Amino acid sequence: MIDLSSFSSEYMAKYNLGHDVPYTTYTNSDVTQSVISTGSRGTIRPMGELLYAHYGVLKGLNASWTKAYRDLVVSNGGGAEGGGGDYGSTSGGYDQLGFGTVLYRLDA
Numbered sequence: 502m503i504d505l506s507s508f509s510s511e512y513m514a515k516y517n518l519g520h521d522v523p524y525t526t527y528t529n530s531d532v533t534q535s536v537i538s539t540g541s542r543g544t545i546r547p548m549g550e551l552l553y554a555h556y557g558v559l560k561g562l563n564a565s566w567t568k569a570y571r572d573l574v575v576s577n578g579g580g581a582e583g584g585g586g587d588y589g590s591t592s593g594g595y596d597q598l599g600f601g602t603v604l605y606r607l608d609a
Contacts, residue, residue: 518570545573546596547598549571553571
């Protein structure tokens with residue numbers, strides 16, 4: 502059985518690290534999206550610590566892409582995930598509380 506949340510985390514991380522991911526055309530009542538959006542691709546956001554601690558460490562699942570994304574965010578933040586406002590001045594910079602290195606870091 503596939504853990505869809507873990508799969509989603511791996512998909513997001515792999516794509517934001519610059520790798521290709523599978524995509525299926527999406528159609529709703531307003532629009533048909535035939536290609537995956539490149540808007541915000543590669544954006545640094547504070548979510549890797551929480552996701553990797555849960556899926557990679559606690560659940561013991563393969564979360565290698567999530568870990569790689571977490572490591573990129575931590576490296577970009579000078580050794581730790583930052584907090585709200587460290588990722589932009591608009592609302593997107595506050596989507597996640599941040600400070601994940603302090604709150605969620607677990608050793609495998």
